[in-house]
Amino acid sequence: MQRSGGAGHVPISLKIVHSPCHGLYCQDHWTKGKPGRYRQAAIRPRESLQLRYRSLHPSLQENAMTPTEFVTRLGKARASAILRTDVPDVAIAAMEAAVRGGFTICEFTLTIPDALDVIREFSQRYPDVVVGAGTVLEVDQAHQAVEAGARFLVSPVVDETVIKAANELNVAAMPGTHTATEMLTAFRAGAPLQKLFPAPGIGPDYVKACLGPMPFLKLVPTHGVNLTNARDWLAAGAYAIGFVAPLFDPALVADRRFDELERRARQLLQSLDS
Template structure:
């Protein structure tokens, strides 16, 4: 899948499931629950133990597009793509990582918090801008930024849940990433996979 094809796919589905946890087995089970709930674009942060094995396993499935998060350098970018990642997400704007993603033929989604950072990321070759952390202005902030820069594809992640995701999309967000409000830590610890699956269904419905 080319970067442009991924962006088009993400724009249609409007949602990604983003998992950060400290247990490889539970990470797999939690993500399976999100997939049963309807997610088809998924992301494992590189802080998850055994993350490259997880990416390799899940990316072998034809119905999924898998990416990695917390990509901080070009070596991590290379390993992610070798494992099967089709998009790379970072918490900051790092031109070297964006450049590596482009050279490796995958989409880049650096973390941005200001209009200046978004334009910088865009000019460096990033196809998408992760909004992180979420600004106090909420969805209205996205609407304001897109006024003068409608070419940006902004993806909020921090604090997005099934209650407010529709507001972000209505304000012009390209898509939304669901993190802790989807993968509630207590549910992962207790193995409450049905709870995660149900929230996943609610998240998917919220952006439909």
């Protein structure tokens, strides 16, 4: 396509590329306000930012994982281990117990003292484990977490600036959503996964009800998920689930009972198929 003008004008060429669209369930449809069947390939600011950021931090290249790759990996794993503790010196050992028990996707919340150092060290020790950061509330935190090695970012709320930052950094965002409106808002903002949080008194039927009119959502409950109902959440349509206290009981973590944490990890994962 060319735009013409008066004498001495400079023709501007715009290359149009075709990309698949899934109708109303295509994220481009929602984020751009129209079906994403055609995109302008002449301007790619997000890719430019990704390349600039990763060129400044070469260590990110080795373990880089796109949002699509992470979503696929989480869907196959079906569950993640989420650690929130006030005892930073046992954080790595506690998560190691979860990995020995079978978990391959691990999240450290940024409420852990020195959480970035924990993420950095753990991701270097276990390059085959997908490590993410939780409780990401600020754009600066998103950048710092990814630089430390986080390959996905989780938030307790829907903050579109954090979602945008995650997309620019080419990592998956999983904001916390509670209502159907928040879920759709997160999806339209570019979050491929929607964390169900908080969920007091909400059971698996709530997931089923939300997915009825919005089957394109990928809901991930993390609050209220335990040994007895984990399979029910998945059966109701949850894309995956996250284990917090049922896995990392605060008393067990503080007492460094890592063998028991490993046993719990194995038991929780086995419950998904029992």
